[in-house]
Amino acid sequence: MINVRELIHDPDFCDAFTIIRNTGSTWHKGVQAQVTETIEVEGIVAPSSSKDLEMLPEGDRQNGMKTFYADVPFHITDTDSMSDICVFRGQKYKLLQVFDYQSNGYYKAIGALVGDSP
Template sequence: MINVSRVINSPRFAQEFTVYRKSGVWNAGRYSESETALSMTGVITVADPNDLEQIPEGDRQKGAISIHTSQPLQVTTQSGTSDEIEWRGNRYRAAQLFPYADYGYYKVIAVKMDPSTGVEA
């Protein structure tokens, strides 16, 4: 199999971005959430129509990006919340993960968030 992680991590293609990962604990019946900033590198492009067809809400998305990285990002599950990615001054929420680990990378479709409300734009 071809391992494309060399391309994804190459300084010619890759760029740095910040991932905000949330975690929390229950304490005395209240949920307390914290956010950790992680520095990552990868290839980020604008999501194309084929990418948007792969996520259920694709026809409603505006400002979606496609991220290719050698490290997995988290999407919403029962045990946690989606990672948020800061790129070019905007925040995006990881909406869909495609684990191509056999080829050395992960693909994530992320949707732009409204800075005033913190929800998808």
């Protein structure tokens, strides 16, 4: 297998983006508040291709989709956690699908645009 981790950090390909990860919740004066962690990441951000979109269920196919590549694991909603939000150039993308290519040195995630400001 080819390890493409070097490409993720190559200045010709990489961009900086932020991952906002929900790490749980706390109670303060009877109100539940979400606890988040902010992770600064260097990776590749590209528009989602038609092949990427084919990997999503029909209901999740939207406009404003980006594909993120990084050597940091991404999280999507499951029974234990909520989906990560990737912030790229001031726009937020909620991750819909994650692919684990750790053996090749990277993770891939497809995100849908959810807002205009971080």
